[in-house]
Amino acid sequence: MKPVRQVAGTAYPWGAKNVDTDVIIPAHWLKTVLRSGLAKGAFETVRAEPGNVFDDPRYAGSPILIAGENFGCGSSREHAAWALADMGVAAVIAPSFSDIFSSNAFKNGIVPVVLPQEAVDRLIEVAESNEITVDLETMTVTTPFQDRFTFDLDPFRRQCLLEGLDEVGLTLSKDTAISKYESGVASARPWIKVGAGNESTFVHGAGRT
Amino acid sequence: MASKPLTLYEKIWADHVVERRDDGTCLIYIDRHLVHEVTSPQAFEALRVAGRPVRRPDLTLAVPDHNVPTTPRVDAAGRALPIADPQSAEQLQALRQNTSDFGIDYIDAIAPEQGIVHVVGPEQGFTLPGTTLVCGDSHTAAHGALGALAFGIGTSEVEHVLATQTLLLSQSKTMEVRVEGSLGFAVTPKDVILAIIGRIGASGGTGYVIEYTGDTICDMSIEGRLTVANMSIEGGARAGLIAPDDKTFAYLKGRPMAPAGEAWERALAYWRTLPSDPGAQYDRSVRIDASAIAPSLTWGTSPEDVVAITDRVPDPDSFADPSKRKAARKSLDYMGLTPGMAMQDIPVEHVFIGSCTNSRIEDLRAAAAVVKGRKVADRIRQALIVPGSGLVKRQAEAEGLDRIFIEAGFEWREPGCSMCLAMNPDKVPAGERCASTSNRNFVGRQGPGARTHLVSPAMAAAAAVTGRLADVRDLMAGN
Numbered sequence: 001m002k003p004v005r006q007v008a009g010t011a012y013p014w015g016a017k018n019v020d021t022d023v024i025i026p027a028h029w030l031k032t033v034l035r036s037g038l039a040k041g042a043f044e045t046v047r048a049e050p051g052n053v054f055d056d057p058r059y060a061g062s063p064i065l066i067a068g069e070n071f072g073c074g075s076s077r078e079h080a081a082w083a084l085a086d087m088g089v090a091a092v093i094a095p096s097f098s099d100i101f102s103s104n105a106f107k108n109g110i111v112p113v114v115l116p117q118e119a120v121d122r123l124i125e126v127a128e129s130n131e132i133t134v135d136l137e138t139m140t141v142t143t144p145f146q147d148r149f150t151f152d153l154d155p156f157r158r159q160c161l162l163e164g165l166d167e168v169g170l171t172l173s174k175d176t177a178i179s180k181y182e183s184g185v186a187s188a189r190p191w192i193k194v195g196a197g198n199e200s201t202f203v204h205g206a207g208r209t
Numbered sequence: 210m211a212s213k214p215l216t217l218y219e220k221i222w223a224d225h226v227v228e229r230r231d232d233g234t235c236l237i238y239i240d241r242h243l244v245h246e247v248t249s250p251q252a253f254e255a256l257r258v259a260g261r262p263v264r265r266p267d268l269t270l271a272v273p274d275h276n277v278p279t280t281p282r283v284d285a286a287g288r289a290l291p292i293a294d295p296q297s298a299e300q301l302q303a304l305r306q307n308t309s310d311f312g313i314d315y316i317d318a319i320a321p322e323q324g325i326v327h328v329v330g331p332e333q334g335f336t337l338p339g340t341t342l343v344c345g346d347s348h349t350a351a352h353g354a355l356g357a358l359a360f361g362i363g364t365s366e367v368e369h370v371l372a373t374q375t376l377l378l379s380q381s382k383t384m385e386v387r388v389e390g391s392l393g394f395a396v397t398p399k400d401v402i403l404a405i406i407g408r409i410g411a412s413g414g415t416g417y418v419i420e421y422t423g424d425t426i427c428d429m430s431i432e433g434r435l436t437v438a439n440m441s442i443e444g445g446a447r448a449g450l451i452a453p454d455d456k457t458f459a460y461l462k463g464r465p466m467a468p469a470g471e472a473w474e475r476a477l478a479y480w481r482t483l484p485s486d487p488g489a490q491y492d493r494s495v496r497i498d499a500s501a502i503a504p505s506l507t508w509g510t511s512p513e514d515v516v517a518i519t520d521r522v523p524d525p526d527s528f529a530d531p532s533k534r535k536a537a538r539k540s541l542d543y544m545g546l547t548p549g550m551a552m553q554d555i556p557v558e559h560v561f562i563g564s565c566t567n568s569r570i571e572d573l574r575a576a577a578a579v580v581k582g583r584k585v586a587d588r589i590r591q592a593l594i595v596p597g598s599g600l601v602k603r604q605a606e607a608e609g610l611d612r613i614f615i616e617a618g619f620e621w622r623e624p625g626c627s628m629c630l631a632m633n634p635d636k637v638p639a640g641e642r643c644a645s646t647s648n649r650n651f652v653g654r655q656g657p658g659a660r661t662h663l664v665s666p667a668m669a670a671a672a673a674v675t676g677r678l679a680d681v682r683d684l685m686a687g688n
């Protein structure tokens with residue numbers, strides 16, 4: 001993953017509330033085995049409406065999206081984050097995010113910035129015709145008009161974003177701790193083995209190697 | 210000194226911490242991983258690119274469900290029929306190949322045990338109390354009905370679990386939803402969870418793990434509890450838990466993947482220690498009076514838009530919150546409804562009984578009880594019954610439920626997600642209305658432009674035989 005220190009530029013001044021993942025990327029776009037190319041399907045139902053914010057040339061290619069509370073609710077599909085990334089969105093600002101979406105966003109280098117509704121309202125106003133800056137070093141969102149809103153991020157996630165860390169690689173370096181945990185479980189909770197003590201457990205298709 | 214009383218969630222969490230970081234994030238061990246065809250291909254691909262194996266294929270189970278057609282899958286000779294949609298076929302083939310390459314147990318689309326991943330897990334005894342269970346699907350919350358800490362994850366996390374059998378997580382806040390009192394005539398667990406979401410709102414549970422408690426929950430069957438826990442995510446909570454009890458243990462005993470013999474006895478002793486201690490503290494508590502719940506349904510495009518069947522379509526101006534007013538206006542426009550209409554006067558064209566929320570045997574029995582001796586109304590274009598798994602389907606057939614449905618004019622399908630998310634050919638056409646037992650009424654969820662009303666199986670059956678959103682109590686009163 002590329003390190004993210006700052007996201008600056010125009011922003012879609014959208015503000016919609018309870019934007020679910022079916023709106024971000026409808027299910028029929030999920031029949032892919034790739035991560036890329038999903039921008040085509042992003043916000044399909046919204047873009048069907050004339051005058052929508054995503055087809056407004058003033059905001060084309062914006063790296064920031066401003067939305068209402070509970071952004072990314074609904075399904076766990078990471079395709080929602082992939083679609084945003086494919087559109088070039090690198091930060092979403094909203095009063096709240098669904099837990100699964102914000103976790104997916106981080107893993108794709110998209111910063112979910114939580115700000116109070118009043119700050120979001122102000123940013124929507126500014127973004128109509130001005131640029132916005134999200135800064136991860138100072139943890140602030142600023143505008144050309146001296147607005148300055150501070151936000152919080154989970155420290156570990158912030159570090160991953162700033163350094164562009166590969167989480168799987170990081171965890172694999174904990175291999176010894178994981179193995180130790182596993183051997184503890186094997187004696188304390190042996191029934192955790194699937195079908196423990198039950199020889200008739202079925203194994204289909206591939207089976208185990 | 211007595212130790213601090215703990216909640217069920219805190220106990221499961223504590224037993225799964227591999228390592229705690231200074232910033233409070235924990236590396237949590239994952240005991241069970243369910244995999245399906247839609248959210249896994251990119252995860253397997255990433256493993257391949259990095260040359261990483263699956264750490265614990267033996268704790269992983271894969272089954273295709275989201276994308277499989279629900280029309281017959283084998284010909285008269287039992288050979289698999291080709292799948293018409295090339296992209297669906299590619300995803301199914303990818304799952305077959307990936308599970309084979311990485312040595313993961315796999316239930317094929319034509320296997321008798323195939324079904325929706327959240328129906329299959331409990332049914333096979335793969336889901337166990339006190340375990341951590343994940344799947345690349347938000348309705349993984351369902352497994353919490355058996356006392357498993359179960360939640361949906363994204364594809365990067367699927368990759369993380371495949372490679373390391375762990376996840377990096379911060380501990381959630383806890384919310385107790387206590388439901389007390391007896392349910393009225395024809396009021397079901399689906400109505401209970403709709404009422405709960407109507408109360409806490411679609412984001413009320415964000416950041417929390419819910420524990421459902423109270424005598425109403427205890428009195429529910431495991432099937433009913435699965436329906437309740439399933440929709441935790443519609444209230445914003447990543448997981449919903451119900452303490453395991455004798456009903457849970459009786460349900461699990463003898464299931465193919467559940468422990469047996471001495472392992473079973475040891476598991477049982479551990480499981481009995483799991484329920485929240487008396488005096489355990491929750492960060493938030495909500496109380497629901499079960500006797501006040503009527504058969505419920507949604508009117509809008511968020512699962513929090515819940516009313517009783519005897520209510521009217523709300524007036525957007527009646528909402529205090531301006532953004533809610535705006536959202537309600539948009540919803541009503543999309544749904545083609547006007548404020549003040551009686552919910553019972555709304556005609557429907559489609560009925561869908563299925564999904565991981567309501568496709569288990571009890572759901573089909575409840576629907577059949579309403580349908581028996583009646584016919585699907587003329588105005589209904591399609592009434593689908595999609596059992597949650599092959600085993601549910603066979604059980605229903607053994608009980609003769611399929612005959613009741615088919616004679617009434619329903620279509621009796623093969624198991625899968627189907628019209629719940631409209632990824633396979635089962636879709637509601639634009640502008641048409643569906644009474645659905647699924648869990649999401651989002652814009653376009655059942656197909657572009659489709660209008661969804663979430664209901665219980667009995668209410669869906671009532672809609673099918675009357676051609677409108679109907680109060681199932683009126684139909685059943687004489688029975």
Ligand code: SF4
Pocket residue numbers: 274275325326327346348564565566625626629630647648
């Ligand atoms: S039935 Fe619907 S909600 Fe359940 S797993 Fe399938 S698509 Fe998701």
